[in-house]
Amino acid sequence: MSQHVTDVVSQAAAALDEWWGAPVERRAAVLESIANALDGQVEVLSELAESETSLGVPRLVGEVARTTFQLRLFASALREGRILRPESDPEVSGSPPEGHPALARSYLPIGVVAVFGASNFPFAFGVLGGDSASALAAGCAVVVKVHPAHPRLSRRLIALAREAIAAVDAPQDLLTSVEGVQEGADLVVAREVQAVGFTGSQSAGRLLFDLASSRPDPIPFYGELSSLNPVAVTPGAARTRADEIAKGFAESLTLGAGQFCTKPAVVVVPREARLVERTLELLIEVPDATLLTEEITERFTGAITRLTDDSHATVSISREPGAGKVSAALIESEIADFLAPGSVLRDECFGPSAVVLPYDDPNEAVQVLSVDEGVLVGCVHGDEGEPEARAFVRALSRRAGRVVWNGWPTGVAVTASQMHGGPWPATTTSIHTSVGLHAVERFARPVVLQGMPPGLVL
Amino acid sequence: MSQHVTDVVSQAAAALDEWWGAPVERRAAVLESIANALDGQVEVLSELAESETSLGVPRLVGEVARTTFQLRLFASALREGRILRPESDPEVSGSPPEGHPALARSYLPIGVVAVFGASNFPFAFGVLGGDSASALAAGCAVVVKVHPAHPRLSRRLIALAREAIAAVDAPQDLLTSVEGVQEGADLVVAREVQAVGFTGSQSAGRLLFDLASSRPDPIPFYGELSSLNPVAVTPGAARTRADEIAKGFAESLTLGAGQFCTKPAVVVVPREARLVERTLELLIEVPDATLLTEEITERFTGAITRLTDDSHATVSISREPGAGKVSAALIESEIADFLAPGSVLRDECFGPSAVVLPYDDPNEAVQVLSVDEGVLVGCVHGDEGEPEARAFVRALSRRAGRVVWNGWPTGVAVTASQMHGGPWPATTTSIHTSVGLHAVERFARPVVLQGMPPGLVL
Numbered sequence: 001m002s003q004h005v006t007d008v009v010s011q012a013a014a015a016l017d018e019w020w021g022a023p024v025e026r027r028a029a030v031l032e033s034i035a036n037a038l039d040g041q042v043e044v045l046s047e048l049a050e051s052e053t054s055l056g057v058p059r060l061v062g063e064v065a066r067t068t069f070q071l072r073l074f075a076s077a078l079r080e081g082r083i084l085r086p087e088s089d090p091e092v093s094g095s096p097p098e099g100h101p102a103l104a105r106s107y108l109p110i111g112v113v114a115v116f117g118a119s120n121f122p123f124a125f126g127v128l129g130g131d132s133a134s135a136l137a138a139g140c141a142v143v144v145k146v147h148p149a150h151p152r153l154s155r156r157l158i159a160l161a162r163e164a165i166a167a168v169d170a171p172q173d174l175l176t177s178v179e180g181v182q183e184g185a186d187l188v189v190a191r192e193v194q195a196v197g198f199t200g201s202q203s204a205g206r207l208l209f210d211l212a213s214s215r216p217d218p219i220p221f222y223g224e225l226s227s228l229n230p231v232a233v234t235p236g237a238a239r240t241r242a243d244e245i246a247k248g249f250a251e252s253l254t255l256g257a258g259q260f261c262t263k264p265a266v267v268v269v270p271r272e273a274r275l276v277e278r279t280l281e282l283l284i285e286v287p288d289a290t291l292l293t294e295e296i297t298e299r300f301t302g303a304i305t306r307l308t309d310d311s312h313a314t315v316s317i318s319r320e321p322g323a324g325k326v327s328a329a330l331i332e333s334e335i336a337d338f339l340a341p342g343s344v345l346r347d348e349c350f351g352p353s354a355v356v357l358p359y360d361d362p363n364e365a366v367q368v369l370s371v372d373e374g375v376l377v378g379c380v381h382g383d384e385g386e387p388e389a390r391a392f393v394r395a396l397s398r399r400a401g402r403v404v405w406n407g408w409p410t411g412v413a414v415t416a417s418q419m420h421g422g423p424w425p426a427t428t429t430s431i432h433t434s435v436g437l438h439a440v441e442r443f444a445r446p447v448v449l450q451g452m453p454p455g456l457v458l
Numbered sequence: 459m460s461q462h463v464t465d466v467v468s469q470a471a472a473a474l475d476e477w478w479g480a481p482v483e484r485r486a487a488v489l490e491s492i493a494n495a496l497d498g499q500v501e502v503l504s505e506l507a508e509s510e511t512s513l514g515v516p517r518l519v520g521e522v523a524r525t526t527f528q529l530r531l532f533a534s535a536l537r538e539g540r541i542l543r544p545e546s547d548p549e550v551s552g553s554p555p556e557g558h559p560a561l562a563r564s565y566l567p568i569g570v571v572a573v574f575g576a577s578n579f580p581f582a583f584g585v586l587g588g589d590s591a592s593a594l595a596a597g598c599a600v601v602v603k604v605h606p607a608h609p610r611l612s613r614r615l616i617a618l619a620r621e622a623i624a625a626v627d628a629p630q631d632l633l634t635s636v637e638g639v640q641e642g643a644d645l646v647v648a649r650e651v652q653a654v655g656f657t658g659s660q661s662a663g664r665l666l667f668d669l670a671s672s673r674p675d676p677i678p679f680y681g682e683l684s685s686l687n688p689v690a691v692t693p694g695a696a697r698t699r700a701d702e703i704a705k706g707f708a709e710s711l712t713l714g715a716g717q718f719c720t721k722p723a724v725v726v727v728p729r730e731a732r733l734v735e736r737t738l739e740l741l742i743e744v745p746d747a748t749l750l751t752e753e754i755t756e757r758f759t760g761a762i763t764r765l766t767d768d769s770h771a772t773v774s775i776s777r778e779p780g781a782g783k784v785s786a787a788l789i790e791s792e793i794a795d796f797l798a799p800g801s802v803l804r805d806e807c808f809g810p811s812a813v814v815l816p817y818d819d820p821n822e823a824v825q826v827l828s829v830d831e832g833v834l835v836g837c838v839h840g841d842e843g844e845p846e847a848r849a850f851v852r853a854l855s856r857r858a859g860r861v862v863w864n865g866w867p868t869g870v871a872v873t874a875s876q877m878h879g880g881p882w883p884a885t886t887t888s889i890h891t892s893v894g895l896h897a898v899e900r901f902a903r904p905v906v907l908q909g910m911p912p913g914l915v916l
Contacts, residue, residue: 097527097871209671213672213676417562417906428676449855458851
């Protein structure tokens, strides 16, 4: 255990001790103060982010807006009692099971929370993203593990947030950070750390999950890992609006250069819709892209090469990419090959690529949608009366956290009841979400006070 | 993996497939049908339980009532929409982050749930106890691992419940069972099992938790393991009602022969209250007791022998027990010895024993209450205005799921907002409860439908 990590976590624990019992109004003030500080520096922050991520300034400006919206949503929900609402069961006289003393349920912070932000959303799922916002809303102290893809931006965000926290007279060590791979691992096993929020790869996530679970005192690890999001097109939709579907597909696939956990990854579509041809025509117009890091670029091009060499796949590239860049790729294959055990077609590929599987019989499509792996989101393009539409929605609901009708998987709305999560390997805990108001439940520990006089209630 | 376990889990999965999408009214009918079947056989079931547990028929009759109350509570909560209530965020026009499509959140069963019941509550935390009731309420299929302390009762309960399920035209494989240690382990790693509810020892619980966490697809393990529940008496309470406190202590300690996860295990009390002497006088009147199993008896007597041999403890036994029986034991020690690293005084001891720690300075008591281990419940006996009362409640709330004012830890009311859980090692997931309506949240997976027309909503 690095001494530095021990020190940082101790500072966080001390801040939490000081902050313990702070009323929800003060927590809301912290969240809003951070949001205001972000709003005040949108341009400089977006430019700094662009220099480290190449995600494009307009998209990054929008992501800051999403991030401040999210911080303010938690703040208003705290103020209005829409989250962490206390409950009470008044005393009932008589003997049990009907009779019982008065019980009052409230929510305490689970402890110091470690947050591992994502590479691909430096703001909304980063240092000050949903995990940090929901942990702070729950009253926790947060120690961020800085992502190596954008260290300068992360340091800037942390400094800015700490100032904003201090500006409303809260302990600024409520938000601290560590850097480095070993430091991240040390953080997960640090005694005072009581929960982890993680967004990243399945390999790194599994490693850290295993560390969290094998502690002498295991702690919850809320990880969003990887998701091969399926999209299904019914015969009716294919007949009436194949061009429109191709257009939506091309846009969703190349948004953020395909570096989204919600990227459409597998599309099952009637063979006669000729989706690959239609989509390729549109993808030719999309410029080649610089991915987040060299490592991600290498992994993407390596995966495309492996698929090109696979006799079961036909890879079409939208255009020849420039040096160090990538272009969109569509991989066409047959359903039986996709379903074959250990098929390389089912490996997640981070970047602008998708597998297209033509079907002749809708039951084959259902088989693809029923693959025994969880996903964050699935989509159905169809017409309301079609039996296939119903079958596709039903199959997807068994394994996805979100099912979209006549839309695309990218774009996770920040709303009260949103669900961004799903069965393994989409996330490590399928009952929780990392977006929306329910995200706060991951970091709030219920306590019931029995027969407690009002003056002693927490 | 035993073929038998594979077969049983497959049956459960098939029943779940059939039951999938059953409206909440039908789930409620299943719960009530089981409750009615239990009510119809209270006497014969209690006598069968008595023959295997020696817990006493009156207590067992009361436990059946608690169990049927619990089943009906979930049924009425389902009908009234007090649990698993769908939510919706209507469409907001405009661009994100404010604008968003319509989202509808509902809850689906997490999958097949494995339930490991407790030895000490054959009804309320057994085959048809809170874990099974909440899993069935969530719409799951349940596979019970039968506890070896009461196999005949368990088999009877399972047969009775399966008949009751079939009687309301639900698939009777919604409740099945396996027996045996290896079968239990196999159950936790069976592919279709998606969550585990467990009540038992820390050693068995940790072993199964590790199996659940190290699966290729880890699943949540909701385990209630062990808890050294603390009770603190303020100077004011000790001055004014020491006899009353001794009386409550003696009763709570010997309830169910101390075989409660909520047993008062450590009492910190002003030295001048002479709590050990006062309580011993009352314990003399309590008959010696037969514990649940020979193994539990041996572990208890072994622990008392080890404590008697420990130079830091003074063990007082209420009376000489008959052959194969045990009597209540009070272990008096000093706070510094209790706090010493690795002290045997902090080992959980299942049975009618408690450690009493006299204090001279209330700050010493706070140190005991602040030990870095989670507990299910802590109690404070005090007067409302005392600063010690506030300090004790505050310290306990940091590590307990429930804090009781002027009462004793035994007796967990079955109410909507109850919290029966706590930080490790009390439970494996401190944000969840195994008693009360919130227990259902452990087994319900949220799904959000985006832009879905009403006719296609699940």
